[in-house]
Structure formats: structure tokens, C-alpha cells
Amino acid sequence: MVTINELHRYGRTKLIMPGTSACPGCPLQLGMRYLAMALDARFAMVIPAGCSSVIPGAAPYTAFTVPVMHVPFASSPAVASGLRRALRIRGVDGPVVVWAGDGASADIGFASLSGSAYRNEDIIYILADNEAYMNTGIQASGTTPPKAWTTTSPRGKTEGRKDMSLIMIMHNVPYVATASIAYPMDFIDKVRRAASIRGFRFIHLHAPCPPGWKFPDNYTVRVARLAVETGMWILWEYNQGKLTISSPSVPYKDKGRRKPIEEYLKLQGRFSHLTKEDVEVIKANVDKQWDLIIRLTEIYR
Amino acid sequence: MINQSQVSGRGIRRIMVGDHAVAEAVKLARVNVISAYPITPQTLIVERLSEMVDRGELKADFIRVESEFSALASVYGAAAAGARAFTATSSHGLFYMYEMLWWAAASRLPLVMAVVTRALGPPWNIHDEHTDILAIRDSGWIIGMASDVQEVFDMTLTAFKLSEDERVLLPVAIGLDGFVLSHTTEPLYIPSQEDVDSWLPPRNPKVPYVIEPGGEPITLGNLPRMDVYHELHRAYMDEAMNEAKNVIHEVYGEYGKLTGKYYEPLVECYRCSDAKYVAVTMGAWSGDAKVAVDELRDSGYPIGLIRIRYIRPFPEEKLETYINGVRGVIVFDRDYSVGFGGVLAGELMGLVPSNVSFKGVIAGLGGVDVSPSDFRNVMVSFVNDVERDGYLRVRKWWYIPSVNGGD
Amino acid sequence: MSSVSSKYVKYILSRPMAGAGGKTGTWRVHRPVINAERCIKCGLCWLYCPENAIDWLENKTVTVDYDYCKGCGICSDVCPVGAVTMVKEGVI
Numbered sequence: 024m025v026t027i028n029e030l031h032r033y034g035r036t037k038l039i040m041p042g043t044s045a046c047p048g049c050p051l052q053l054g055m056r057y058l059a060m061a062l063d064a065r066f067a068m069v070i071p072a073g074c075s076s077v078i079p080g081a082a083p084y085t086a087f088t089v090p091v092m093h094v095p096f097a098s099s100p101a102v103a104s105g106l107r108r109a110l111r112i113r114g115v116d117g118p119v120v121v122w123a124g125d126g127a128s129a130d131i132g133f134a135s136l137s138g139s140a141y142r143n144e145d146i147i148y149i150l151a152d153n154e155a156y157m158n159t160g161i162q163a164s165g166t167t168p169p170k171a172w173t174t175t176s177p178r179g180k181t182e183g184r185k186d187m188s189l190i191m192i193m194h195n196v197p198y199v200a201t202a203s204i205a206y207p208m209d210f211i212d213k214v215r216r217a218a219s220i221r222g223f224r225f226i227h228l229h230a231p232c233p234p235g236w237k238f239p240d241n242y243t244v245r246v247a248r249l250a251v252e253t254g255m256w257i258l259w260e261y262n263q264g265k266l267t268i269s270s271p272s273v274p275y276k277d278k279g280r281r282k283p284i285e286e287y288l289k290l291q292g293r294f295s296h297l298t299k300e301d302v303e304v305i306k307a308n309v310d311k312q313w314d315l316i317i318r319l320t321e322i323y324r
Numbered sequence: 325m326i327n328q329s330q331v332s333g334r335g336i337r338r339i340m341v342g343d344h345a346v347a348e349a350v351k352l353a354r355v356n357v358i359s360a361y362p363i364t365p366q367t368l369i370v371e372r373l374s375e376m377v378d379r380g381e382l383k384a385d386f387i388r389v390e391s392e393f394s395a396l397a398s399v400y401g402a403a404a405a406g407a408r409a410f411t412a413t414s415s416h417g418l419f420y421m422y423e424m425l426w427w428a429a430a431s432r433l434p435l436v437m438a439v440v441t442r443a444l445g446p447p448w449n450i451h452d453e454h455t456d457i458l459a460i461r462d463s464g465w466i467i468g469m470a471s472d473v474q475e476v477f478d479m480t481l482t483a484f485k486l487s488e489d490e491r492v493l494l495p496v497a498i499g500l501d502g503f504v505l506s507h508t509t510e511p512l513y514i515p516s517q518e519d520v521d522s523w524l525p526p527r528n529p530k531v532p533y534v535i536e537p538g539g540e541p542i543t544l545g546n547l548p549r550m551d552v553y554h555e556l557h558r559a560y561m562d563e564a565m566n567e568a569k570n571v572i573h574e575v576y577g578e579y580g581k582l583t584g585k586y587y588e589p590l591v592e593c594y595r596c597s598d599a600k601y602v603a604v605t606m607g608a609w610s611g612d613a614k615v616a617v618d619e620l621r622d623s624g625y626p627i628g629l630i631r632i633r634y635i636r637p638f639p640e641e642k643l644e645t646y647i648n649g650v651r652g653v654i655v656f657d658r659d660y661s662v663g664f665g666g667v668l669a670g671e672l673m674g675l676v677p678s679n680v681s682f683k684g685v686i687a688g689l690g691g692v693d694v695s696p697s698d699f700r701n702v703m704v705s706f707v708n709d710v711e712r713d714g715y716l717r718v719r720k721w722w723y724i725p726s727v728n729g730g731d
Numbered sequence: 732m733s734s735v736s737s738k739y740v741k742y743i744l745s746r747p748m749a750g751a752g753g754k755t756g757t758w759r760v761h762r763p764v765i766n767a768e769r770c771i772k773c774g775l776c777w778l779y780c781p782e783n784a785i786d787w788l789e790n791k792t793v794t795v796d797y798d799y800c801k802g803c804g805i806c807s808d809v810c811p812v813g814a815v816t817m818v819k820e821g822v823i
Contacts (some may be wrong), residue, residue: 027774034777034787041784041796042750047758047803052781067537069401080751081549088747090535092404093545094397095423101394105357105401105409108385110536112356113406113529117537135397138390207778233803241804241817244779432739493739532737533744542735543745557742564739 024270025211030060038064040086045078048240050230050247052078053204054151055087055122061214064089066118066147067110069103071132072096073124074158075151097132099123100139103146111145118218121148126156129165129185140194143222147214150187150225153232161235169308170301172237172293179296188227189319192261198224200260204231205247206271209258213269216262229256237292246290254281254309257316266323268316276317284309335515335583342476342505343368345512346438346498349480350410351382352520353436356527357402357409359387359395364450365502366414366440373410392417396424396437403433404544405536406529408484411435414502415442415456422460428495429464430561431544432532434487435495437465438480441607442502443690451691452502454607455659458635458667460497464561466568467636469499471610473510476500478585479633485524485575491567493532501608503691515583523582565637572634590639595621596628596646601707604643604655604672606632609694613656616699625707632668644675652681652710654703658688665720673719681706681716687723698723750799755782759802761817763795769814776806776815 038059045052051074067090070076076093079086094102099121107119128136128150139146155173156162163173163180166187170179191199198217202210210228217224231246233239238246250256251271258269268276275281284306288294297305340348346369350358358377360370376382385402389395392413399409413421418439428435439460443453454469461467466486470476476498483496500506533542548554572589580586594614596602605613610631617629630646632639647653653676657666664670669684676682683706688694702723710716735744745751765776772791784800785793795806807815 027778030778031774031787031791034774034789034791037749037783039783040747040749040751041782041799042752042755043782044752045781047781047801048805049781052783053779056781056783065538067405067535067539077547078752079543079546079745080753082543082546082553082742082745083549084748084751085543085546085745086747086749086751087543088541090537090539090541091543091546092401092535093543094400095427097393098397098400098424098427101389101397102401102404104387104389104394105359105398105403105407106405106535107401108357108387108398109402109405109407109409112385113536115405115536115538119537134390135394138394142388239804241808243781243803244805244809431743432737490737493737530736532740533735540735541747543747545743546745548742553742560739560742 025208033060038088040088042080043078043086044080046234048233048243049078050153050204050232050243051075051151054210054228054230057207057210058120058149058214059089061211062118062218066120067106068120068122069094069099069106070122071099071127073127075122075124077158096127097135099127099132100135100148104139104142104144107145119146121146123148123150125150125152125154125164125166129187137194140191140196140223140225143196145221147217147224147226150227151230152227153230153235155235157232157235170294170297170305172296188225191225196223196225197263198261201227201229201256201258203229203247203251203256203258205244205251206258209269209271213260220263238290242290246287249282249287249290251275252282253284253287254313255284255287257312259316261323264323266319268320276313278310334519335513338512338514339509340473340512341368341507341509342473342500343440343507344372345473345477346412346480346500347372347376348514349477351376352515352517353408353481353484353524354526355382355384355410356407357385357387357399358411359389359398360412361389361392361395361417363414363417365442365506366412366417366438368506369412369438392420393424396421396428399435400424400428400431400433403435404431404534406527406534408527409435410437412438412440414440415444418456418460419444425460425463425465430557432493433495434493434527436480436483436487437495437497439497439499440502440506441499449690450502452504453658453689453691454499457497457499458659461636464494465636466494466496466634467499468496468634469607469632470505471608471631473505473508473512476505477512477514478579481520482575482579486568486571488527488531489571490531492564492571494561494564494568499607504608513583513585519582523578568637569639587633590634591642591646592631592633593646594629594631596630598626599628600626600650601652601654602628602630602646602650603703604630604632604653604668606635606668607658609658609688612694612696613699615696616703619696619700620703625704627703627707638671640675643672647676650680652706652716654683654685654706656685656687660686660689669719681710683716683718684720685723686720692725754798755801756798759800759820761802761804762797762820763800763802763804763806764816764818765793765795766814766816767792769812771812773811775809775811779805779809781805
């Protein structure tokens with residue numbers, strides 16, 4: 024596993040330039056930095072519409088230090104497919120990364136994502152999931168958790184959520200993992216492992232959003248960590264047929280070691296309206312998800 | 325029409341349908357990346373290109389995407405990474421691409437697309453109409469419309485040269501009429517690979533820029549600091565469109581030297597230089613309109629035909645030249661802008677002086693057959709009406725055949 | 732040296748620069764102040780700074796770039812020894 028001492032060499036290197044348009048405490052900024060460290064800023068990136076279209080600032084300048092294409096909302100997996108194919112033909116190596124949000128991945132761009140995944144295109148797809156359409160001002164997406172407040176679910180989301188990473192495994196791609204901005208070493212390791220193999224690789228990065236989830240700017244990492252510690256977000260890795268629970272999440276296989284889910288929920292204004300019954304439903308969902316993932320580790324061993 | 329005696333030596337002659345002619349041109353252009361999604365009547369293009377790639381005749385990647393939107397998105401990505409790329413579609417497929425069409429054009433990357441023209445539903449209708457390709461006329465694509473299978477081939481091949489020219493750097497769409505050209509066999513002259521190679525070198529991946537890992541850290545398309553950058557960018561697109569008119573001239577000049585086949589690049593003037601009346605058409609039915617013109621000339625009617633080859637860039641200077649001095653202009657639109665009328669009529673009317681008679685005819689929608697005698701009858705009544713009344717100005721007039729059993 | 736060849740892409744291509752989103756230090760309401768004596772040089776504040784506005788120097792001490800620091804306070808929240816205090820701007 025990568026250590027912070029190894030990363031010290033980036034201590035003064037601006038892989039993402041400061042002075043961006045991101046909100047204070049933005050988790051996407053953290054994820055993007057870790058991604059750039061993992062690949063030593065040697066990759067090309069395709070970004071669909073979303074917060075990350077705005078974050079790098081205004082032309083003719085950008086905070087990004089790698090070649091980037093901003094592209095229409097639903098198009099990024101297809102654009103990246105063509106980009107990678109052309110690079111292969113030209114004999115140019117190096118990762119092509121899609122950096123997309125939950126709207127672009129789970130909803131409007133789902134067909135394009137599914138197409139690229141099933142064709143096993145040689146790209147790394149990072150779903151930076153802040154669990155709603157944040158760039159347009161907090162509307163519910165396919166990954167917004169049930170009961171969560173958004174501006175289009177004012178009394179709480181009534182639908183469930185798409186489990187994007189499990190859906191991706193069913194596309195028979197070689198690599199799928201979940202990650203969290205609170206666990207940069209785990210995320211960086213996963214990006215590097217993904218980069219070491221070929222084909223379609225998918226990393227689902229949990230990215231708590233202060234204005235969108237209604238918690239203070241300084242709690243981004245705290246909330247992301249609590250998601251893992253309460254078992255709400257499980258870190259796991261599927262690598263070419265083998266699924267394992269990642270080390271930060273291993274203790275929480277044991278339900279007794281998980282922190283109370285209320286600790287996670289109470290920090291977020293989007294859950295402030297929940298009833299006791301709602302919380303019980305959420306708890307049951309967490310247990311169910313853990314059962315499923317543990318079973319999958321037994322199936323994909 | 326191609327004068328066969330003009331055709332120079334090294335190529336081969338084949339008979340072929342229009343869709344396969346597109347595929348032949350793509351092969352000769354040594355395209356690197358192809359992506360397309362099947363839709364009637366374009367499907368023969370994807371099928372033939374897939375065969376060519378599978379057989380190794382064409383060393384290219386064929387990306388089997390799940391939609392037209394992804395077809396254009398993936399060839400767009402390929403173009404950004406320096407490849408020569410091609411896609412093809414029709415009708416609903418073209419509309420499914422719509423957002424990407426604009427993004428690709430404004431990204432200034434060279435791309436070529438064949439559009440097999442077809443009506444839009446409902447009702448479902450796979451037959452010919454130009455409304456689909458004309459609906460992308462504001463998007464930044466150069467748009468040509470062929471009138472026979474040879475021209476389909478020639479327009480497709482020259483499109484690569486045109487699109488990649490540093491003075492242009494805009495994508496090019498080639499229209500061919502669904503079934504009328506796409507599925508109709510005609511004689512075709514195909515230049516040799518050596519001749520094409522000598523004239524169309526591999527694409528320079530650095531022009532205008534390349535997105536690649538480890539490459540220059542450029543970002544395409546983030547928000548502009550000032551909105552006027554957006555406006556300036558569109559003004560550059562306008563400049564390039566204007567420049568494209570000259571480049572089209574040049575490219576067809578070179579192509580003529582290479583193959584012996586010369587075209588009037590933007591607009592074809594058929595018996596129009598001494599005409600007192602001109603008809604205006606675009607696409608395959610121009611052949612039928614020419615037959616009507618010939619017959620009318622034989623009967624003493626001083627009429628000629630203006631055939632638009634490229635509707636974008638809009639060839640206004642040429643059109644003005646040909647319209648100048650005539651008594652009347654009649655435009656045939658195989659398209660309909662709902663609530664307005666014929667698209668070509670609308671675009672041309674501004675070039676027709678107010679003292680010159682004008683008629684916009686909408687006909688042939690949804691594949692309705694318009695024969696030379698239909699053209700002749702409509703042209704004759706226009707000329708007779710103007711001669712009788714001295715002046716006529718009708719922007720929109722429907723020519724619909726009587727329906728058997730209908731009302 | 733740029734390899735971009737055409738003036739036509741002048742207004743759609745961007746290049747990296749600090750402050751592409753502005754001098755974001757002006758957004759700040761609370762400024763992080765680092766207590767060098769308490770600092771254990773772990774680098775966590777640098778690691779978790781979303782704005783990349785903290786430098787982790789060769790000697791493993793840290794400095795904040797107040798031109799761009801937005802004052803989100805994550806550095807203070809993740810510091811394991813309480814060496815980063817958020818102080819209201821304008822208050823000395």
C-alpha cells in the first residue's frame with residue numbers, strides 16, 4: 024500500500040492548480056488530486072457535464088495539469104473509447120480516464136457507459152459519486168440514497184439507488200472497486216492496480232458534498248470516513264474474478280464494530296427529516312448490503 | 325454528369341450502390357477509426373465497412389457502439405486523439421446525435437459523416453426526404469448533397485481533404501438520398517489507392533491539437549472567462565466556413581487533376597447561364613429536374629437548373645451570380661420546416677430581388693416520387709403564370725399527388 | 732512551446748494556471764493558522780486540502796497559500812493533534 028511518506032514527493036507539486044472554482048471543502052478536488060498522484064499526472068482525462076466542468080476555472084486557464092476534454096453529459100465513455108482506440112493505433116500508451124459524476128454515469132450516460140464496459144474498452148472510469156446532481160443545485164440522481172432530501176425530492180427520495188459498481192461487475196469487466204475520498208491510500212492503490220491491467224476498469228468513489236448533503240465545509244473527510252465506519256459505504260475490490268473487502272472496511276464485516284448509523288446521518292441536513300422508522304429501514308439496507316458483499320466475496324474467491 | 329472520356333487511367337470501374345460507394349471512399353481514405361450504428365437506409369455502409377475491416381482490407385478499428393450518439397462521440401474522441409475518423413447515419417439516428425454534432429463541430433476537429441437522407445416519423449417512414457440533413461445546418465458542419473453515386477463517392481473522399489485543411493477544420497457531412505442513391509446501382513469510377521495516397525496523406529495528428537497521455541496539458545472546452553470568447557469562437561467558425569468555399573474549389577481542382585472528374589464545386593449551373601427562369605434543387609432528384617429542363621428547352625422555354633452541391637457553407641455569391649438577371653426563380657424543396665415552408669426556399673429568397681418572381685415548392689416528402697413530368701408541369705405553370713401576370717411571389721406551395729381512395 | 736497549430740482553437744483551449752477560478756483566498760471567512768510547535772509533520776492537512784493550497788515542505792512542515800485557501804477548515808478537522816486553528820478573518 025502506498026504511504027503518505029511516498030506521497031511526500033508531491034508535497035509542493037501542484038498536480039491540480041490551486042484557485043479553482045470548486046466550493047470550499049469539495050470532495051471532487053480531493054479525489055482528482057489523488058487520481059493525479061496515483062498516475063503521476065500522466066494520463067488523459069475525459070469529463071462530462073457536471074461539477075468538474077466548472078471546477079477547473081475559466082478559459083483560457085484551467086486547474087488541470089493533464090490533457091482534458093470536456094464533453095457533453097452522456098458522451099464521456101464513448102469519447103474515451105474513441106480516444107483510446109486512436110491512441111492505440113498511433114502507438115501512444117498511457118491511461119485514458121473518464122472522470123464522471125453520478126448523473127453522467129447512473130442516469131443520462133448509462134447506455135454509453137454500459138456500451139463501453141461491455142466492449143471492454145481500455146479505459147479507467149472513475150465515478151465520483153456525490154449522490155445527486157450537484158452542479159445544477161442538488162437534484163436527485165440514480166445514486167441518491169432513499170429518503171435523502173434533494174430539491175427534486177423535497178420530502179425525501181422515494182426510489183432506491185442503483186448499485187453502479189455491482190452493475191459494472193455484471194458487464195464482465197476485469198476491474199471494479201469502490202473507494203472513498205477519506206481513504207486516499209486505498210484509492211490510490213486501486214487506481215494503480217487498475218492502471219496495471221488492461222480493459223474496462225471502474226472505480227466508484229464516494230464523495231460527500233458539503234452544500235449538497237448539508238454539512239459544514241470542514242466535515243467532508245469526517246462524513247466520508249463515517250460512511251465507511253458505520254458500514255454505509257463498503258470498500259471492496261473486484262479484480263479479474265476475485266472480490267475482496269478492502270482493509271479499511273474489513274473491521275466492519277462484524278456488525279458489532281460498526282459505529283451507529285445515526286452518527287453518519289445526524290451530520291447531514293439532507294437526512295434531518297428522517298423518522299425512527301426511516302432510520303430502521305436504512306439500517307436494514309446496510310445489513311442487507313453487507314450480507315450481499317460478503318456473499319460475493321465467497322462467490323468471487 | 326461525368327464525361328467518361330475525361331476519366332484518367334489508373335482507377336477501376338465498378339457498378340455499385342451509393343452506400344457501398346461511401347464505404348469504398350472511406351477505405352481509400354485509409355480511415356483509422358469508424359463507428360456507426362445501423363439504421364435504414366444507411367445500414368449497408370456499416371455492414372460493408374465492417375466486412376472491409378474484418379477482412380483486413382481496411383486497417384481500422386470499427387467500434388460497435390450502442391447508439392448513434394455514442395457513434396459520433398467515439399469518432400469525435402478518435403479525432404481528438406489524432407485519428408482520421410468516420411461515421412454514418414440517417415434520419416432519427418442523426419437526430420439522436422444532435423447534441424454531439426454541435427460539440428464536435430465547435431471542437432474544430434476533422435471528421436466525416438455520411439447522412440443517408442430519410443424522413444422523420446411519425447409515421448415510421450424509411451423513404452427519402454432532406455429534412456434530416458437540413459436540420460443540422462446551423463451546427464457547424466459543412467454539408468454537401470450528392471446527386472448520383474459517382475458524386476457520393478467523390479464527395480466522401482474529398483471530404484477528408486476538406487475537413488483536415490488547416491483553413492477549415494470543420495466536420496463534413498455528405499448527404500445521399502435514401503434508396504434513390506443509397507440502394508441504387510450505378511456505374512462508378514474508383515481512383516487507384518496510389519493516386520489517392522499521393523493526394524491525401526495520413527492525417528497530421530497535431531492539427532489542430534491532440535489529446536494524449538503525456539502530451540501537452542491542454543484542456544478543451546471549459547467555461548470561458550468572458551462570454552465574448554464564445555462569440556469570438558463562433559466568429560472563427562464563420563471565417564472558416566467562408567474559407568471553406570475557396571478550399572472546396574481547390575480540393576475539387578486537385579481531385580479533377582487526379583481523376584479527370586471536374587465539378588462546379590459549390591453550385592452546378594445546368595443550362596442556366598442564358599436562362600430567363602431558373603429552378604433550384606439539391607440531391608438526387610436534380611437528375612429528374614434536368615430531364616424536365618431539357619424537355620422544356622426543346623419546347624422553347626428559357627429555363628435552367630441551379631443545383632446546390634454544398635448548402636453549408638451557404639454559396640450565396642454563386643447563387644446570386646446565377647440568379648442575377650433572371651425573371652423568375654422556382655425552388656424545389658424535398659424538406660419541410662413545419663410552420664415555415666421549404667428550407668431552401670427560405671434560404672434563397674433573401675437572394676432573389678423583390679422584383680423577380682419566386683415560387684417555393686414543397687414536394688417529394690416521405691419518398692413520394694416526383695417524376696421529370698411532374699417537374700416539367702410545375703415549371704411550366706410557374707413560367708406561364710409569370711409571363712401572364714408579370715409577377716408572382718409565393719414562398720410556400722405544396723405539390724401533393726392525388727391519393728387513390730383518399731379525400 | 733505550444734504544439735497547437737491553429738488560431739481557430741484559441742478560444743476553446745485552456746492551459747494550467749493557478750487561480751483559474753480566481754484569487755479564491757478572498758472567499759475565506761476563517762483562516763487556518765498552524766501552530767508549528769504542535770505540528771507533528773504528519774502531512775495530513777496537506778493530504779486532505781481540497782484546494783491544494785497547503786505545501787508540505789522538504790522538512791515536512793507545512794505552509795498555507797492564503798492567496799487560494801478558501802478556509803474550508805478540513806485541515807483543522809483532520810489534524811490529529813489540534814495544531815490547526817481556524818481564526819476569523821480580520822481578527823488578529
